[in-house]
Structure formats: C-alpha cells, structure tokens
Amino acid sequence: MAELILDVEHLSKSFGSNKVLHDIDFEVHKGDVISIIGASGSGKSTLLRCINLLEDPSGGKVLFHGADITEKGFNLAGYRAKVGMVFQSFNLFSNLSVLENCVVGQRKVLKKSRAEAESLAKEYLEKVGMAPYINAKPRQISGGQKQRVAIARALSMQPEVLLFDEPTSALDPQMVGEVLNVMRDLAQEGMTMLVVTHEMAFARDVSSRVIFMKDGIICEEDTPQNLFTMPKKQETKEFLSRFMAN
Amino acid sequence: MSKFIDDIVKCWTLYGESYIDGAGRTIVISLVGTIIGCIIGFAVGIVQTIPVSKNDSLAKKVVVKILKIIMRMYVELFRGTPMIVQAVFLFYGVQMIWDVTLGMWPAAFLVVSVNTGAYMAETVRGGINSIDPGQTEGAKAIGMTHVQTMLSVILPQAFRNLIPQIGNNLIINIKDTSVLSIISVTDLFFVHKSVAGALYKYFASATITMLIYLTLTVTASLLLRMLEKKLDGDSSFDLATTDTLAHTSGMLTYHEKKKDK
Numbered sequence: 001m002a003e004l005i006l007d008v009e010h011l012s013k014s015f016g017s018n019k020v021l022h023d024i025d026f027e028v029h030k031g032d033v034i035s036i037i038g039a040s041g042s043g044k045s046t047l048l049r050c051i052n053l054l055e056d057p058s059g060g061k062v063l064f065h066g067a068d069i070t071e072k073g074f075n076l077a078g079y080r081a082k083v084g085m086v087f088q089s090f091n092l093f094s095n096l097s098v099l100e101n102c103v104v105g106q107r108k109v110l111k112k113s114r115a116e117a118e119s120l121a122k123e124y125l126e127k128v129g130m131a132p133y134i135n136a137k138p139r140q141i142s143g144g145q146k147q148r149v150a151i152a153r154a155l156s157m158q159p160e161v162l163l164f165d166e167p168t169s170a171l172d173p174q175m176v177g178e179v180l181n182v183m184r185d186l187a188q189e190g191m192t193m194l195v196v197t198h199e200m201a202f203a204r205d206v207s208s209r210v211i212f213m214k215d216g217i218i219c220e221e222d223t224p225q226n227l228f229t230m231p232k233k234q235e236t237k238e239f240l241s242r243f244m245a246n
Numbered sequence: 247m248s249k250f251i252d253d254i255v256k257c258w259t260l261y262g263e264s265y266i267d268g269a270g271r272t273i274v275i276s277l278v279g280t281i282i283g284c285i286i287g288f289a290v291g292i293v294q295t296i297p298v299s300k301n302d303s304l305a306k307k308v309v310v311k312i313l314k315i316i317m318r319m320y321v322e323l324f325r326g327t328p329m330i331v332q333a334v335f336l337f338y339g340v341q342m343i344w345d346v347t348l349g350m351w352p353a354a355f356l357v358v359s360v361n362t363g364a365y366m367a368e369t370v371r372g373g374i375n376s377i378d379p380g381q382t383e384g385a386k387a388i389g390m391t392h393v394q395t396m397l398s399v400i401l402p403q404a405f406r407n408l409i410p411q412i413g414n415n416l417i418i419n420i421k422d423t424s425v426l427s428i429i430s431v432t433d434l435f436f437v438h439k440s441v442a443g444a445l446y447k448y449f450a451s452a453t454i455t456m457l458i459y460l461t462l463t464v465t466a467s468l469l470l471r472m473l474e475k476k477l478d479g480d481s482s483f484d485l486a487t488t489d490t491l492a493h494t495s496g497m498l499t500y501h502e503k504k505k506d507k
C-alpha cells in the first residue's frame with residue numbers, strides 16, 4: 001500500500017453543545033482520490049476544515065506523516081502549505097491579479113524568489129487553462145475561471161494533498177465541466193485528493209474510494225463500484241436513491 | 247458695496263502674504279496630521295481586529311486583551327471630546343508631565359494626529375471587517391499568517407474602500423485646525439484674527455478667509471477623487487497570449503463596463 005499521508009483518528013467536533021462530527025476514522029494514502037458524499041448538514045465541510053485546522057477539532061487526532069497537527073508547536077503554516085484547499089466560493093484575493101494570486105503564498109510562506117514563484121505559477125495556470133488571463137483581476141473572470149485559478153493557486157504551493165469543498169456547487173451548470181475536467185486530470189496524474197462533492201458521476205468514475213457521511217459520522221466507506229452498485233447500509237441506499245431521483 | 251470691496255483690497259494688499267503663509271501652515275498641519283493619524287488609525291484598527299483562537303498561549307491572549315482595552319479607551323477619549331479642549335489638554339499636559347513646552351509644529355501635529363487617529367481607528371476596523379472573510383480563509387489555507395494576510399490582501403482593499411473616509415478626515419482637518427489658534431498655532435484662522443484685529447475689518451477678512459478655506463477643501467476633494475480613479479486601475483486587462491485566434495474563438499475576455507458612480 002502507498003505511503004500513509006493523513007491519518008484521522010477518532011476525530012470529533014462540537015460547536016457549543018452541537019456535536020457535528022463523531023469519532024471520524026479514515027486514512028489518506030498517497031495517490032488516493034477520496035470523494036466524500038452526504039446530505040447537506042452532515043458535516044462534510046467541517047471535516048475538511050478540521051483537517052487543515054480552519055476549525056480546531058474538539059477531540060481525536062489528525063496525524064500528518066505521523067505528526068499530530070493539533071499539538072502545540074506544530075508548524076501550522078508549513079502544514080497548510082502542504083495541504084491545499086479549494087473552496088466552494090473560490091476565495092480568491094480580489095486586490096491581486098490572477099498571477100499574483102498564485103504567487104503571493106509562494107513568496108510569503110515558502111519564501112521563494114519572485115522569478116521562481118512566477119514561473120511555477122504560470123506553469124500551473126497553464127495547466128488549468130488560465131495562462132492567457134494572468135493579468136486579469138478576479139472580478140473580471142467567470143466563476144468557472146475563478147475556480148480554476150483557485151486550483152492553480154493551491155497547486156502553486158506544491159501540496160501533497162488537495163482538499164476540495166464542493167468546488168462546483170457555486171457554478172452555473174455550463175461551467176461545472178471545465179472545473180471537473182481539471183480535477184480529473186489532476187487525479188490521473190496521481191494527485192492525492194479529498195473531494196466533497198454532489199457530482200456523483202465524478203465520485204463514481206474518478207475516485208478510488210467514496211465516503212458517505214450522515215449526521216456527523218462515516219456511515220459507509222468503500223470503493224465506488226461497491227458503494228454505488230451494492231451499498232451495505234440502508235442509509236446509503238436511501239441517500240443514493242433519493243439523490244438519483246432528483 | 248464698494249466699501250466692502252475696498253476693505254477686501256486693503257486686507258489683501260497689506261496682509262496677502264500673511265494669509266498665504268497661514269493657509270500654507272493650515273495645509274501642512276492638516277496633511278501631516280491626517281497622514282500620521284491614518285498610520286495611528288491603521289495600527290489601532292489592526293490591533294483591534296487581531297483574532298485570538300483558543301489554542302493561543304495565555305501570554306498572547308492577555309497581551310492582546312490589554313492592548314485592545316487601551317486602544318478602546320484611546321478611541322473613546324478622543325472621539326468623545328472636542329479637539330479644542332484636546333489641544334489645551336495635550337499642550338499643557340506635556341508641559342506639566344515632561345516639563346517641555348511644545349513648539350508650534352509639534353503641538354499642532356500631535357493634536358491633529360491623535361484626534362484623527364481615533365476616528366480612523368474606528369473606520370479602519372469597519373473597513374477590515376467588511377472584507378469578505380472568505381479571503382482570509384483562502385490566505386490561511388495556503389499558510390499565510392495573520393500579519394501577511396493583512397498586509398498583502400486585506401489592508402490594500404480596506405485602504406481603497408477607506409479613501410473617501412480619509413478624504414473626509416482631511417477636509418475636516420483643514421477646517422478644524424482653526425481651533426489650534428487657542429495654543430497659538432499661527433494657521434489661517436490665526437492670521438484672520440490678527441488682520442481683523444489690526445484693521446477692524448472683520449467681515450472683509452472673514453470673507454477672504456472663507457474663500458481660502460473653500461478653495462483648499464474643494465481642491466483636496468478633487469485630488470482625492472483622482473487618486474480613487476487611479477487606484478481602481480484599468481477596467482480591462484490584456485490577454486497574455488500571442489495566439490490571435492484566441493480573440494475570435496470566444497476565448498476572449500469580457501471587458502467589464504465602466505461603472506458609473
């Protein structure tokens with residue numbers, strides 16, 4: 001089995017008295033593409049946000065190459081640079097050009113030279129098909145283009161894992177494809193990815209494993225073939241049939 | 247009416263240079279005061295928006311809390327009292343505590359900066375909080391620290407949004423430096439009082455003074471309007487490609503229509 005990158009152990013998260021994640025356990029190995037599906041409110045975003053510490057977990061552990069990320073003294077900035085995140089709402093820096101969006105993190109966090117940062121940024125913008133737009137500001141490009149820039153920004157940090165939180169949910173239908181294509185290419189090149197998505201075709205065709213979440217727990221985890229064709233849990237069946245009906 | 251015009255001519259021929267000098271001092275004091283005030287305002291506003299998470303060390307939490315309380319008191323004190331009283335308070339306070347009599351320039355700069363700083367602090371805090379928190383998360387997610395995020399992402403945007411407020415403060419300062427004559431700052435209003443007193447031409451001198459103040463404030467707001475335009479930059483951008491087909495293949499950018507304000 002490929003190298004273990006992330007090991008989530010008994011992770012839990014509460015907001016006040018509201019327990020949102022219970023005893024989450026799973027592993028991410030190098031090259032895994034894990035899709036996380038589940039109804040809205042089941043805790044998918046919170047799980048991703050706990051993994052890169054945008055939220056502090058309430059209990060359990062997240063081990064990155066064996067080191068507990070919640071431990072005091074853990075190099076948080078370095079860790080976040082290695083675990084990229086792509087948000088539903090893009091979260092691009094609106095004062096910076098497309099190119100600068102992909103340069104600023106490399107300069108400030110990785111302390112790269114401007115020349116090095118720019119050439120890497122251009123390489124990744126090329127890869128997501130946004131090279132011609134390097135001088136544009138985020139407000140001047142479409143939603144699908146913004147999301148591709150956001151992916152390039154994350155890639156520019158040369159992360160070991162990329163987290164996607166419903167990357168296509170805020171997009172007009174005709175723009176979903178361009179973003180999914182980029183993600184499919186990344187998966188094929190062996191990028192390790194954790195993708196929260198409602199795009200069942202993507203989950204089925206691209207991922208190596210699928211996690212179904214319900215009410216803050218991992219209800220079922222399996223290969224896409226098994227999970228989509230012969231789910232073991234009643235809840236999974238219900239979710240999938242309701243989803244396909246819509 | 248012709249008497250009034252005669253009076254104005256007389257004031258101006260005898261003391262024209264003094265008015266100009268006074269106006270010059272008014273400009274310098276309000277400009278320097280506004281700039282230093284903005285720096286104070288940004289510093290205070292940034293401290294007031296430092297996030298504290300429960301993982302931070304106790305020392306950091308305590309220090310940040312104390313700083314925030316001090317900043318809060320500063321803002322309330324200098325927004326809640328008239329500048330004319332602040333001028334007297336600071337001038338004699340410094341004399342009393344450090345045994346130094348401030349010269350005209352340091353006294354004027356001190357009062358206007360500290361006063362402007364208090365107003366700007368509130369504005370900056372609002373400006374920072376109004377930037378979509380998603381951008382802060384985007385920066386966090388690639389490992390940027392709070393300070394890096396502030397300097398590279400949030401403050402440039404807050405600054406752009408705050409230019410109208412900074413302009414307002416400058417205009418208020420141009421007018422309000424007139425209260426500094428109470429601590430013998432020889433600004434435009436001080437000149438007016440001296441000339442009017444020497445010639446007994448109150449109305450004529452006041453008219454001249456009004457016109458000069460108006461010229462200063464209108465010029466200031468025009469310049470600021472231009473700065474805003476400049477910072478907004480071009481509404482279009484160049485496609486960075488040599489592939490001319492890109493321009494006809496529907497890959498072309500859409501140039502945003504100029505927003506009418």
Ligand SMILES: Nc1ncnc2c1ncn2[C@@H]1O[C@H](COP(=O)(O)OP(=O)(O)O)[C@@H](O)[C@H]1O
Binds near residue numbers: 038039040046047
């Ligand atoms: N910052 C927060 N404060 C309080 N409750 C939250 C917060 N974020 C999420 N929640 C709650 O946690 C639950 C799971 O939310 P989320 O992880 O966003 O679900 P999903 O992404 O699967 O739709 C929801 O009930 C939501 O209301």
Ligand SMILES: [Mg+2]
Binds near residue numbers: 044045046166
């Ligand atoms: Mg969500």
